[in-house]
Amino acid sequence: MNLHEYQAKQLLGERGVNVPTGAVCSTAAEVRNFADKAFAAGSRLTVVKSQIHAGGRGKGTFKSGFQGGVKVCKTASESEEKAAAMLGQVLVTKQTGPDGRLVSKLLIEAARDIKKEFYVAVLLDRQTARPVLMASAEGGVDIEEVAEKSPEKILKESIDPAVGLMAYQSRKVAQALGLRGELMTQAVKLFAGLYKTWLDCDAAMIEINPLAIMVENDGKEVLVAVDAKMSLDDNALYRQPKIAAMRDLAEEAALEIEASKFNLNYIKLDGNIACLVNGAGLAMATMDIIQHFGGNPANFLDVGGGASREQVTAAFKIILSDPNVKGIFVNIFGGIMDCNIIATGIVAAVKETGLTLPLVVRLEGNNVLAGKKNLAESGLTLITGDSMADAAQKVVKAVGK
Amino acid sequence: MSILVTPHTKVLVQGITGSFGARHAQLSLEYGTQIVAGVTPGKGGQLFENRVPIFDTVAEAVKQTGATASAIFVPPPFAADAILEGVDAGLELVVCITEGIPVIDMIKVKRAMAGLKTRLIGPNCPGLVTPGTGKDSHGGCRIGIAPGYIHKKGNIGVVSRSGTLTYEAVWQLTSRGVGQSTCVGIGGDPVNGTSHLDVIKMFNDDPETEGIIMIGEIGGSAEEEAAAWIKQYCKKPVAGFIAGSTAPPGRRMGHAGAIVSGGKGTAEAKIAAFKEAGIGVAATPSEMADTLLAMMKRG
Numbered sequence: 001m002n003l004h005e006y007q008a009k010q011l012l013g014e015r016g017v018n019v020p021t022g023a024v025c026s027t028a029a030e031v032r033n034f035a036d037k038a039f040a041a042g043s044r045l046t047v048v049k050s051q052i053h054a055g056g057r058g059k060g061t062f063k064s065g066f067q068g069g070v071k072v073c074k075t076a077s078e079s080e081e082k083a084a085a086m087l088g089q090v091l092v093t094k095q096t097g098p099d100g101r102l103v104s105k106l107l108i109e110a111a112r113d114i115k116k117e118f119y120v121a122v123l124l125d126r127q128t129a130r131p132v133l134m135a136s137a138e139g140g141v142d143i144e145e146v147a148e149k150s151p152e153k154i155l156k157e158s159i160d161p162a163v164g165l166m167a168y169q170s171r172k173v174a175q176a177l178g179l180r181g182e183l184m185t186q187a188v189k190l191f192a193g194l195y196k197t198w199l200d201c202d203a204a205m206i207e208i209n210p211l212a213i214m215v216e217n218d219g220k221e222v223l224v225a226v227d228a229k230m231s232l233d234d235n236a237l238y239r240q241p242k243i244a245a246m247r248d249l250a251e252e253a254a255l256e257i258e259a260s261k262f263n264l265n266y267i268k269l270d271g272n273i274a275c276l277v278n279g280a281g282l283a284m285a286t287m288d289i290i291q292h293f294g295g296n297p298a299n300f301l302d303v304g305g306g307a308s309r310e311q312v313t314a315a316f317k318i319i320l321s322d323p324n325v326k327g328i329f330v331n332i333f334g335g336i337m338d339c340n341i342i343a344t345g346i347v348a349a350v351k352e353t354g355l356t357l358p359l360v361v362r363l364e365g366n367n368v369l370a371g372k373k374n375l376a377e378s379g380l381t382l383i384t385g386d387s388m389a390d391a392a393q394k395v396v397k398a399v400g401k
Numbered sequence: 402m403s404i405l406v407t408p409h410t411k412v413l414v415q416g417i418t419g420s421f422g423a424r425h426a427q428l429s430l431e432y433g434t435q436i437v438a439g440v441t442p443g444k445g446g447q448l449f450e451n452r453v454p455i456f457d458t459v460a461e462a463v464k465q466t467g468a469t470a471s472a473i474f475v476p477p478p479f480a481a482d483a484i485l486e487g488v489d490a491g492l493e494l495v496v497c498i499t500e501g502i503p504v505i506d507m508i509k510v511k512r513a514m515a516g517l518k519t520r521l522i523g524p525n526c527p528g529l530v531t532p533g534t535g536k537d538s539h540g541g542c543r544i545g546i547a548p549g550y551i552h553k554k555g556n557i558g559v560v561s562r563s564g565t566l567t568y569e570a571v572w573q574l575t576s577r578g579v580g581q582s583t584c585v586g587i588g589g590d591p592v593n594g595t596s597h598l599d600v601i602k603m604f605n606d607d608p609e610t611e612g613i614i615m616i617g618e619i620g621g622s623a624e625e626e627a628a629a630w631i632k633q634y635c636k637k638p639v640a641g642f643i644a645g646s647t648a649p650p651g652r653r654m655g656h657a658g659a660i661v662s663g664g665k666g667t668a669e670a671k672i673a674a675f676k677e678a679g680i681g682v683a684a685t686p687s688e689m690a691d692t693l694l695a696m697m698k699r700g
Contacts, residue, residue, distance in 0.1 A: 281656070288686070
């Protein structure tokens with residue numbers, strides 16, 4: 001699960017990370033209200049930011065033609081104007097795909113001049129099975145590019161989970177970033193808050209990019225988390241009820257939400273051959289084999305080890321709601337599960353959904369002969385495949401016709 | 402020999418009275434596995450299926466029955482505790498089947514068991530099987546949830562992150578009359594107890610294992626690390642498959658660890674590492690067994 005920038009900043013701010021003063025608004029009037037106060041209090045700039053779960057907002061374009069999902073403003077009326085142009089509009093960025101995302105919330109913040117930008121993050125290092133504090137003096141840019149072109153510019157400090165992030169580690173990183181004196185003290189506090197947020201909230205990753213040195217009106221320099229991105233460990237949501245309640249269903253695909261109600265793991269793709277498989281590894285491999293034989297998978301769908309009749313029926317309904325689907329490939333390895341029970345589920349689901357598209361079924365495993373007989377005697381026009389390869393070729397051919 | 406377990410290994414089941422644990426404990430008993438004890442706190446003194454004694458603690462179960470391995474079926478919030486209880490009781494092997502354990506719990510568990518003798522397999526894994534010599538490989542050691550009957554005693558080692566893809570590979574072998582030494586599912590989570598490489602090293606040292614099937618998937622770099630070692634040290638033919646060539650980046654494909662993030666962990670990179678190491682790459686998941694058998698015939 002991903003969070004919005006304003007939610008991440010709230011969680012970070014509560015744990016000692018310096019975030020800009022701001023407000024979440026759903027109307028231009030609210031934006032105006034905050035901006036009036038900010039300018040009256042001495043701010044020279046505000047920044048108005050679209051809240052969607054996708055990167056590239058600043059360089060995005062609204063379907064209305066308005067350029068940019070993040071705007072720096074010099075007056076309260078400009079803040080209000082820009083907010084009015086963004087709210088209720090669909091923003092397309094390099095990460096949203098052509099459909100874009102509806103902007104229904106804005107974050108407005110008091111802004112200052114930025115002197116220098118950094119990158120800092122806490123995430124899991126799978127190789128060491130420990131969290132790692134990652135930082136770079138190359139902030140405000142695409143960190144993946146930095147990692148690829150100049151990996152030496154990325155600092156990594158491995159964190160021992162028994163003691164947590166130690167202050168000396170933060171000082172080491174701060175020094176390497178060139179932060180001295182008061183700024184080093186601020187960095188130590190900020191990194192500690194960042195790690196605490198990661199740990200307290202069961203985060204998968206928290207990224208502050210950019211972390212910036214901002215210059216206040218009196219010339220004082222302060223470290224501020226200008227942008228924040230946070231994703232959570234879905235396995236831990238059961239013990240994070242407050243954070244789980246921050247889930248924004250508007251940011252997720254409707255079919256994927258529907259699937260999750262039935263404990264089905266469904267991810268929509270662009271192709272036209274739907275797959276229904278038991279087990280995540282086999283489900284991925286099924287997509288791969290469809291592509292290998294020249295087809296294009298329409299989805300990832302893992303019905304799990306159990307695959308009850310209700311689940312299979314729900315799965316058929318979900319894959320059939322995708323208008324691109326021109327054929328279905330059911331691939332089940334019934335290890336413990338009785339193949340005949342699965343076959344009964346398939347027959348019931350096909351009858352209930354009135355399926356007319358080509359259906360290729362490959363069943364293997366426990367009591368498979370009874371299962372195949374059941375399918376053969378069902379009166380349904382389905383194609384059976386003996387192996388994964390055989391079935392995949394048949395479904396690619398059936399859809400290609 | 403085999404690796405990790407033999408048909409004589411004495412196994413206890415943590416969470417034997419839950420529906421999931423009970424069902425698979427029963428199937429293991431039917432397979433002929435030495436399930437000698439169950440552990441469910443508060444139910445000590447009862448019997449499972451009128452024959453397997455249940456204890457309140459793992460330590461007591463080990464003391465009374467001499468069990469050396471454990472299968473964990475407890476729900477995710479209690480799994481970290483169950484693993485470390487097995488470690489504390491001095492078990493040689495703890496196999497955690499539980500899916501959905503928070504990553505931070507596993508980070509702490511790994512830290513806490515560092516340097517101790519217990520080996521953890523999983524979590525979020527199908528477990529392992531050393532096939533027996535009876536009909537449908539009866540009489541073997543089955544710890545976890547894999548279907549026992551698809552196996553056949555023999556000389557191929559199988560290691561995989563995915564359950565159903567392991568069964569697929571095992572079934573391809575058995576259907577061709579080729580048996581297995583041990584089949585190990587190491588699990589689909591980003592932090593696990595035993596890696597591909599750990600298992601490959603054991604297969605390499607096991608005189609009974611003559612060839613290896615290694616199945617990987619997108620996410621992390623464990624397959625690349627195993628491949629680099631294989632290139633230098635492995636004496637036996639290895640064939641493999643990597644699932645997830647078609648998976649979109651940034652999306653978790655069912656398994657918590659199956660995700661391409663920041664351009665890392667792609668199927669493309671893993672397949673390249675396999676090829677570089679001389680590992681036979683199956684073009685499709687239908688050809689895992691055939692790819693290995695062709696290499697062994699040539700070898």
